[in-house]
Amino acid sequence: MSWWVVVEEQRGSERNWSLSEQFSFADRETAETEALRLAREYEPAYPWSPKSRKVLRGPGGYLVIVEGRTSTFHFRLSVLEEI
Numbered sequence: 001m002s003w004w005v006v007v008e009e010q011r012g013s014e015r016n017w018s019l020s021e022q023f024s025f026a027d028r029e030t031a032e033t034e035a036l037r038l039a040r041e042y043e044p045a046y047p048w049s050p051k052s053r054k055v056l057r058g059p060g061g062y063l064v065i066v067e068g069r070t071s072t073f074h075f076r077l078s079v080l081e082e083i
Helices: 028-041
Strands: 003-011 016-025 050-058 061-068 072-081
Touching: 003 028, 016 028, 028 050, 028 061, 028 072
Parallel strands: none
Antiparallel strands: 003 016, 003 072, 050 061, 061 072
16 A cells, blocks of 8 residues: 655636645655645745745645735645555
8 A cells, every 4th residue: 555645736717626746655654744845845836926834734634825925825735545
């Protein structure tokens, strides 16, 4: 079995959720470590000029709120086990 980190972010003018990235790992610990790193470092498609980010941890992953110059967007990272 493998563990996955998936990144979903809002895209388009209607801000629909879309799967942006997916990464496979051999174990849960590595997947969780990578998810935290991505929560802090991943560069989402929007906003274009990020000024700050807030990382919130919840069951199974993170929600990241990114403040831009003129708008706020968010993306989520989930740690999931393939069965």
